[in-house]
Amino acid sequence: MKLRQLAHGRSGDKGDILNISVIAHDLRDFSRLRQMVTAERVKAQLGDRVLGEVQRYELPGLGALNFVLHRALDGGVTRSLVLDVHGKCLSSCLLDMEIEG
Amino acid sequence: MMGEVLRIGSGAGYSGDRIDPAVDLVERGALDYLVFECLAERTIAIAVGARSRDPALGYDPLLEERMRAVLPAARRNGVRIISNMGAANPLAAARRTAEIAGELGLAGLRIAAVVGDEVLPAVQAGAAEWPAEIEAGAPLISANAYLGCEPIVEALRGGADVVLTGRAADPSLFLAPMVHEFGWALDDWARLGAGTVVGHLLECAGQITGGYFADPGVKDVPGLATLGFPLAEVSADGSAHITKLAGSGGQVTLATCKEQLLYELHDPARYLTPDVTADFSAVRLEQAAPDRVRVSGGHGIARPQRLKVSVGYQDGYLGEGQISYAGSGAEARGRLALAIVEQRLQRLRPDLRDVRLELIGVDSVSSVGAARAYAPEPREVRARVAARTSTLQAAQIVGHEVEALYTNGPAGGGGASRFARPIVAIGSTFIDRDQALAQIHWETAA
Numbered sequence: 201m202k203l204r205q206l207a208h209g210r211s212g213d214k215g216d217i218l219n220i221s222v223i224a225h226d227l228r229d230f231s232r233l234r235q236m237v238t239a240e241r242v243k244a245q246l247g248d249r250v251l252g253e254v255q256r257y258e259l260p261g262l263g264a265l266n267f268v269l270h271r272a273l274d275g276g277v278t279r280s281l282v283l284d285v286h287g288k289c290l291s292s293c294l295l296d297m298e299i300e301g
Numbered sequence: 302m303m304g305e306v307l308r309i310g311s312g313a314g315y316s317g318d319r320i321d322p323a324v325d326l327v328e329r330g331a332l333d334y335l336v337f338e339c340l341a342e343r344t345i346a347i348a349v350g351a352r353s354r355d356p357a358l359g360y361d362p363l364l365e366e367r368m369r370a371v372l373p374a375a376r377r378n379g380v381r382i383i384s385n386m387g388a389a390n391p392l393a394a395a396r397r398t399a400e401i402a403g404e405l406g407l408a409g410l411r412i413a414a415v416v417g418d419e420v421l422p423a424v425q426a427g428a429a430e431w432p433a434e435i436e437a438g439a440p441l442i443s444a445n446a447y448l449g450c451e452p453i454v455e456a457l458r459g460g461a462d463v464v465l466t467g468r469a470a471d472p473s474l475f476l477a478p479m480v481h482e483f484g485w486a487l488d489d490w491a492r493l494g495a496g497t498v499v500g501h502l503l504e505c506a507g508q509i510t511g512g513y514f515a516d517p518g519v520k521d522v523p524g525l526a527t528l529g530f531p532l533a534e535v536s537a538d539g540s541a542h543i544t545k546l547a548g549s550g551g552q553v554t555l556a557t558c559k560e561q562l563l564y565e566l567h568d569p570a571r572y573l574t575p576d577v578t579a580d581f582s583a584v585r586l587e588q589a590a591p592d593r594v595r596v597s598g599g600h601g602i603a604r605p606q607r608l609k610v611s612v613g614y615q616d617g618y619l620g621e622g623q624i625s626y627a628g629s630g631a632e633a634r635g636r637l638a639l640a641i642v643e644q645r646l647q648r649l650r651p652d653l654r655d656v657r658l659e660l661i662g663v664d665s666v667s668s669v670g671a672a673r674a675y676a677p678e679p680r681e682v683r684a685r686v687a688a689r690t691s692t693l694q695a696a697q698i699v700g701h702e703v704e705a706l707y708t709n710g711p712a713g714g715g716g717a718s719r720f721a722r723p724i725v726a727i728g729s730t731f732i733d734r735d736q737a738l739a740q741i742h743w744e745t746a747a
Contacts, residue, residue, distance in 0.1 A: 204516075204519065208516070208519070208520060208556060208560065209560070210513065210514075210560040210561075210563065210564055212563075212564040212565035212566065213565065214565055214567070215342075215434075215727075215729060216434075217567065219563070219564075219565065219566060219567060221559070221560060221563035221564070221566075223556070223559050223560065223563070225556075255567075257567075257568060257569050259563070259569055259581075259582065261583065261584070261585060261598075262559050262562070262563075262584070262586065263559075264559060264563060266563050266566060266567075266569060268567045268568075275434075275726075276434070276726070276727065277342065277343075277727075278342060278343045278616075278724070278725065278726040278727045279616050279689065279724055279726040281619070281655060281656075281657040281687040281688065281689060282657065282665075282666070283659075283661065283665045283666050283685065283687075284665075284666040288513075289666040289667060290666075290667075292667075293667050
C-alpha cells in the first residue's frame with residue numbers, strides 16, 4: 201500500500217531547506233508510521249532531489265513526523281532552475297512511498 | 302477589544318492573495334485586528350529596484366487595491382490593520398495609505414510606518430558575516446533584518462489605526478496585538494511562544510481553512526472558490542480558537558491545522574523568531590465545534606540574541622524554453638528534443654553556469670523513484686530547458702534554441718515559449734540587534 205492511505209502531509213520551504221510533514225489520518229497508525237517512515241527511506245524516495253541530510257522530528261501528540269531535508273531545493277526558491285521552485289509537489293511524491301500493509 | 306478574547310483575522314497569505322475574503326472578514330468578523338502578511342523572501346530585493354526608479358514606490362503592488370477594499374469597513378467596525386506591505390518603502394506606503402484614506406473620507410485615520418529593518422550599509426561595512434550563499438564581493442541589492450513585534454506594539458500604543466512595516470517576522474505581525482492588548486512582558490517567553498504558535502497558524506491565511514489541502518477522494522474540501530480566511534479568538538494565556546466565518550468556503554479541522562502548524566517548521570522545539578524561541582512540540586489541537594479548533598500548549602524560551610538578515614543579490618540570469626509533444630511516442634520525441642538542445646548548447650558554448658533539461662509530465666516536478674519504471678507512457682509531454690547564465694545574451698540563447706525546434710526538431714512540436722530575465726537571489730546572515738533599531742513615522746489622513 202501507499203503511505204498516502206495512512207497519512208497526509210504538506211511541503212514548506214526556507215532557503216535551500218525543504219520540510220515535509222507526514223501526519224497520520226488515524227492517531228492509532230502513528231507507531232506504524234514511526235517504524236516505517238525513516239529518514240533513510242524518505243531520502244531514498246525523493247532520490248536525486250535531496251543532496252543533503254534528512255532529519256526527522258516526532259510529534260506524537262499530533263500523530264505527526266516532520267522531515268527536514270537539507271539542500272533539497274536546488275539552491276533555494278530564488279535561484280533554482282526547477283519548475284516547482286518551492287518543492288511543493290514533493291509532499292505528494294513522498295506520500296507515494298510503498299509501505300508494508 | 303470587546304471582551305476577554307482578542308479577535309485577529311488573517312487577510313492575506315502572500316502578496317498576490319485574494320482580496321474578497323479579507324473584505325468579508327473586516328465586514329462580518331467582529332475583528333479587533335486584521336493582519337496582511339505579504340512579503341516573501343525576495344520581494345524586498347525586487348521592490349528596492351522599483352524604489353530606485355521612483356522614490357514614491359517600493360511598497361506592495363496591491364497595497365492601494367487592498368486599502369481601498371478594507372479601510373471603510375475597518376474604520377466603521379473599529380478594526381486596526383497591521384501589514385508588512387511597506388516592503389522596501391514603508392514611509393511611501395504610509396503616505397499613499399493616508400492619501401487613499403483621505404479620498405475615502407476617512408479623515409483623521411492614523412498610519413504608522415515602521416522603519417529600521419534596512420541594514421545594507423551595515424552588512425557592506427562588515428557588521429555581519431558575509432552570507433555563505435553569496436560570492437565574496439558580489440554586489441548586493443538589499444539587506445533587511447527581520448524585526449520583531451516590539452515596534453509594532455509601540456505603534457499600536459501610539460494609537461495607530463494602520464501599521465505598515467518592511468521586513469518583520471511573519472508571526473510577529475500577529476503577536477504584536479496580543480502583546481499590546483494583554484500587556485504581555487517582552488520576556489514572558491511562555492506567552493510569547495504561545496502567541497507565536499497562533500501567529501504561525503494564521504500567517505498563510507487560507508492554508509489553514511482548507512487551501513493547499515484538498516486531495517479529491519482522500520481529503521475533500523467544500524467551497525474552495527469561496528474559501529474563507531481564518532480568524533483567531535485569542536485568550537490572555539495565549540491559547541486560541543481558530544475559526545472562519547459562517548457561509549464561507551473551506552473547513553477548519555484538526556487535519557488542516559496540523560498541516561499548517563508544521564508548515565515551514567524545522568525543529569518543533571526551536572522555532573526562531575526575533576521575539577522568542579517558540580516551542581511547538583507540546584501543542585494540543587482539539588475540534589471544539591465544526592470549523593472551530595482550539596489550540597493550546599504553545600511554549601517558548603528566550604529569544605535569539607541576533608536578528609536574521611535576508612540579503613538580496615543579483616545572481617546572473619535565467620533563460621528558459623519549453624515546447625510540447627503529444628500522442629504515441631510523445632516521450633521519445635520529447636527526449637530527442639532535449640538531446641538536440643543539449644548538443645546545440647555544447648556547440649554554441651554560451652556562458653552557462655547550470656543547465657536543467659526535463660520533460661514536464663514525466664520528471665520535472667516529481668522525484669525519479671522506482672515507480673517510474675512502471676508508469677504508463679504519458680499522452681503528452683512538454684520539454685523544458687532552463688539555464689543559469691552570466692549574461693542576458695546567453696540566457697536568451699537557451700530559449701531560442703528550444704523555439705528553433707519548431708522547424709529543426711522532432712515531429713509535432715508545438716506551443717513553444719521562452720523567456721530570459723535577471724535572477725534576484727537571497728542569502729542570509731545574522732546581525733546584532735543594535736544595528737537594526739526600529740523607528741516609527743506617522744501619517745494622518747486629511
